[in-house]
Amino acid sequence: xxxxxxxxxxxxxxxxxxxxxxxxxxxxxxxxxxxxxxxxxxxxxxxxxxxxxxxxxxxxxxxxxxxxxxxxxxxxxxxxxxxxxxxxxxxxxxxxxxxxxxxxxxxxxxxxxxxxxxxxxxxxxxxxxxxxxxxxxxxxxxxxxxxxxxxxxxxxxxxxxxxxxxxxxxxxxxxxxxxxxxxxxxxxxxxxxxxxxxxxxxxxxxxxxxxxxxxxxxxxxxxxxxxxxxxxxxxxxxxxxxxxxxxxxxxxxxxxxxxxxxxxxxxxxxxxxxxxxxxxxxxxxxxxxxxxx
Amino acid sequence: xxxxxxxxxxxxxxxxxxxxxxxxxxxxxxxxxxxxxxxxxxxxxxxxxxxxxxxxxxxxxxxxxxxxxxxxxxxxxxxxxxxxxxxxxxxxxxxxxxxxxxxxxxxxxxxxxxxxxxxxxxxxxxxxxxxxxxxxxxxxxxxxxxxxxxxxxxxxxxxxxxxxxxxxxxxxxxxxxxxxxxxxxxxxxxxxxxxxxxxxxxxxxxxxxxxxxxxxxxxxxxxxxxxxxxxxxxxxxxxxxxxxxxxxxxxxxxxxxxxxxxxxxxxxxxxxxxxxxxxxxxxxxxxxxxxxxxxxxx
Numbered sequence: 001x002x003x004x005x006x007x008x009x010x011x012x013x014x015x016x017x018x019x020x021x022x023x024x025x026x027x028x029x030x031x032x033x034x035x036x037x038x039x040x041x042x043x044x045x046x047x048x049x050x051x052x053x054x055x056x057x058x059x060x061x062x063x064x065x066x067x068x069x070x071x072x073x074x075x076x077x078x079x080x081x082x083x084x085x086x087x088x089x090x091x092x093x094x095x096x097x098x099x100x101x102x103x104x105x106x107x108x109x110x111x112x113x114x115x116x117x118x119x120x121x122x123x124x125x126x127x128x129x130x131x132x133x134x135x136x137x138x139x140x141x142x143x144x145x146x147x148x149x150x151x152x153x154x155x156x157x158x159x160x161x162x163x164x165x166x167x168x169x170x171x172x173x174x175x176x177x178x179x180x181x182x183x184x185x186x187x188x189x190x191x192x193x194x195x196x197x198x199x200x201x202x203x204x205x206x207x208x209x210x211x212x213x214x215x216x217x218x219x220x221x222x223x224x225x226x227x228x229x230x231x232x233x234x235x236x237x238x239x240x241x242x243x244x245x246x247x248x249x250x251x252x253x254x255x256x257x258x259x260x261x262x263x264x265x266x267x268x269x270x271x272x273x274x275x276x277x278x279x280x281x282x283x284x285x286x287x288x289x290x291x292x293x
Numbered sequence: 294x295x296x297x298x299x300x301x302x303x304x305x306x307x308x309x310x311x312x313x314x315x316x317x318x319x320x321x322x323x324x325x326x327x328x329x330x331x332x333x334x335x336x337x338x339x340x341x342x343x344x345x346x347x348x349x350x351x352x353x354x355x356x357x358x359x360x361x362x363x364x365x366x367x368x369x370x371x372x373x374x375x376x377x378x379x380x381x382x383x384x385x386x387x388x389x390x391x392x393x394x395x396x397x398x399x400x401x402x403x404x405x406x407x408x409x410x411x412x413x414x415x416x417x418x419x420x421x422x423x424x425x426x427x428x429x430x431x432x433x434x435x436x437x438x439x440x441x442x443x444x445x446x447x448x449x450x451x452x453x454x455x456x457x458x459x460x461x462x463x464x465x466x467x468x469x470x471x472x473x474x475x476x477x478x479x480x481x482x483x484x485x486x487x488x489x490x491x492x493x494x495x496x497x498x499x500x501x502x503x504x505x506x507x508x509x510x511x512x513x514x515x516x517x518x519x520x521x522x523x524x525x526x527x528x529x530x531x532x533x534x535x536x537x538x539x540x541x542x543x544x545x546x547x548x549x550x551x552x553x554x555x556x557x558x559x560x561x562x563x564x565x566x567x568x569x570x571x572x573x574x575x576x577x578x579x580x581x582x583x584x585x586x587x588x589x590x591x
Contacts, residue, residue, distance in 0.1 A: 003392045004479060006486040021387060022396070026403045028460065032418045035428055039421070051434075052426035099311030102304045109297050114312065121319040124571060127563030128543070129550045130325030134318060137339065152314040183303040212411030215525055219551050229413045236417045237529055264417055271409045 033268070040064050040261035047257045064262035073231060074263055080144075081211060081227040085270075088148040088210040093203045096153050097195075100161035101187050115162075122155040135220060146220040147213065147227070154209070157202045164198045165191055204278040211270055228267050236260050329560035349561045359562065361537070362545035369522040369541065372455050374515060380459050381466025382508070386500075388467060389474040404464025412525040415461050419453070420444050447538035454526060473507040474500070509586040517574035520566050542566050 003009070010018075035053055041064075042050075042057035068074045102108060103115050131150060140146040168191065176186045192199070214229035221230075298305070329349055333342035353359050384404070391397045407415065422428045423443045430440040443449045481499045490498065524543035531539035540548075542562065550559025 004482065006479075006483045008492075018387065018390070022400055025384070026400060029403050029407060029464075032422050035421060036418060051431045053421060053428055053431065055428075095310040095314065098307035102307040105301075105304055107297070108301055108304050108308075109294070114308070118315055121315060121323075123574065124323075124567055126319060126322035126326060127560070127567060128546055129328070129556055129560040129563050130322035131318065132551065133325040133328065133339070133556070134322045138317075149314070150318050152318075153311045158311070183301075183307070187307070208409050212409075212413075214411070214413055215528070229411050232417060233413045233529060237413065237420065238532065261421070264414060267414055268410060272406075275406060275409060 036261050036264050036268075040258055040265045042258060044256040044258050052257055064256070064258040065266075067259050068262055068266065074228070074266075076224075077226055077228040077231040078266060080225060081229065081267075084144060084147050084213075084227060085207050085210040087144075088151075089203055089207045091148055092152055092154070092157075092206045092210075093199065096158050096161060096202065096206075097192070097199065098187075099153060100158055101165055101183075101191060103158075104162050104165040105183075118155060118158065132219065141220055142222050142225065144225065147216050148210075150216065151209070151213075154206070157205055161195070161198060161202055164195055168194060201278060204274055207274065208271060211267075228263070232263055232267055236264065326560055326564055329557050329564055331557055333556050335554045335556060345557070349557045350565075353558060353561050353565070358536070358540070359545065362540045362542050362562075363520075365538070366520055366522055366541040366543075369451055369454055369527075370519045372451055373458060373522065376455050377458050377463070378512075378515065380463045382470050384463055385467040385470035385474060389471060401464070401467075404467070406464070407461045408465035410461070412461075412523075412529060415457060416526070416529045419457055419460075423453075445533040447534040450530070450534045450538045453530075454523070457526060458523065469507060469511070470504065473504040477503040506586055509581050509584065513574075513577040513581050516577040517570055519573055520569055 035055060038055055038057055039047055039053045041060045041062070042054045043059055043061055043063070046058055047054060103111050105111065135141060135146050135150060138149075140149065172190055172194075173186060176190055181189070212229060214227065214233050217225070217227050217230040218233070223234075226234075328339070328342065330344055330346060331342040332345050333339065388397055388400060391400075410418075420427065424430070425440070425442070425444065427444075429443075433440050443453060477500060481503070482495060485495050485499055520542050522541055522543075524541070524547075527539060527541050528544050528547060531541075531544050533539075536548075543566075546559045546562045546566075549555050549562065553559075
């Protein structure tokens with residue numbers, strides 16, 4: 001984008017002010033992450049000597065990460081999080097796509113009414129206690145399904161996919177019907193290949209929300225089945241002790257700051273890794289959703 | 294009718310998992326609100342509870358703790374409205390004014406990132422930076438200045454919440470404003486320049502009026518959610534400051550119901566929140582129409 005013809009060239013003061021503002025904003029976002037990563041890579045002695053954190057480790061070491069992956073509580077929690085994220089994302093994406101496709105077909109009797117009903121649930125969520133009761137009455141307490149089933153379809157994601165399918169040219173569907181293709185074939189061979197980008201974005205939205213979730217785990221699951229975010233919550237924010245298999249005599253040891261920061265890094269890494277893939281699409285995705293709703 | 298159902302049987306099959314989800318976890322849960330009118334207790338089943346009528350609501354409205362939670366919620370909401378709401382707009386204006394696409398993209402990618410980080414991590418990172426043994430106080434102590442008590446200080450709690458949400462979601466919030474800014478008709482700018490308008494007058498008379506519908510829309514949506522102020526964020530930090538400063542309506546429901554086992558009371562507080570939210574969305578939408586704006590729905 002170049003400067004429009006009507007706009008005057010900004011003076012040196014304006015340019016400097018903008019540059020300073022942008023630099024400060026970027027530093028405010030990135031420096032906290034750098035502190036966390038640097039602290040996780042430092043030696044415990046260095047961290048203690050420096051008062052709890054470092055910005056640049058003198059003798060970088062991966063000891064903290066080795067300790068995490070020794071097979072204790074953290075290893076298991078990472079496994080739980082990864083499993084929930086993979087299974088949950090697959091289930092959510094499938095259910096949402098099928099629902100969005102069915103609700104985008106104009107010939108479906110009552111489709112519009114169903115969509116309105118679903119949008120209504122979005123405006124009036126039932127609340128925590130009734131949701132808890134449903135999970136309890138279904139016998140899902142302490143089962144991993146309790147972390148997926150109650151959040152299976154997100155209305156926002158549904159609106160994004162449905163809006164995208166509705167935007168596909170009607171002739172495509174007409175041609176497929178003339179060829180005698182079933183709805184399944186149309187979905188599988190026409191709609192899904194054309195919707196790859198939007199499905200990828202929604203899939204990544206789901207993956208992020210499953211990976212980041214902790215509250216449902218805290219009320220539905222016993223601690224042996226906690227995902228990594230809930231583990232982080234109890235032992236970094238609430239300051240609980242971490243069970244350490246290597247310190248069996250003592251049973252519990254207070255994890256050094258380096259280990260705590262290493263768990264933080266592990267919990268952030270999947271987000272940072274997939275981020276570059278989503279960010280190309282999500283602006284478009286968010287806007288489609290915003291316009292439609 | 295029947296023939297159309299048979300013809301579309303595959304579509305109905307597609308519909309099934311998603312529809313079942315909404316019926317069970319939304320409609321079913323909506324019916325679950327009914328326990329606010331019973332003497333349900335967590336040990337017993339739903340069948341064992343008996344109807345008590347609306348007495349629980351009377352108990353709730355007479356409870357100073359409940360009103361305290363409502364007041365805290367409104368206070369935080371107001372602080373967010375005044376101090377958080379304008380930040381994405383300002384940031385969007387700054388980003389929109391950049392002529393270098395590379396710089397703009399880079400900054401956008403940096404400021405969107407915190408939106409994808411979980412609240413657990415955001416709170417942990419804030420503790421690391423602003424806590425007693427954190428970066429800020431380490432810096433202040435090293436330079437012979439007084440350390441400041443932010444994390445765990447009830448007086449600093451509400452500003453801290455606002456600071457966190459500014460850090461996490463300002464960047465993400467720019468998306469919708471940037472889209473609106475890119476839609477502004479360029480000929481309006483050209484015409485105003487011809488009429489001799491400087492940057493400020495162009496901002497007041499072209500930019501702002503052009504993006505006003507989006508601002509009003511977001512304000513209306515915010516008003517409808519005035520009793521929702523970031524449940525996860527507050528729950529993570531409430532214990533550090535205690536209920537006097539840190540209890541909001543959602544955490545009140547959580548502590549009464551999930552922790553305390555008084556499910557009817559907690560459900561009643563949840564219903565109160567839902568009803569107020571619905572009334573506010575309706576009212577805000579009406580106001581938007583009065584002002585000649587689109588609002589959320591027609």
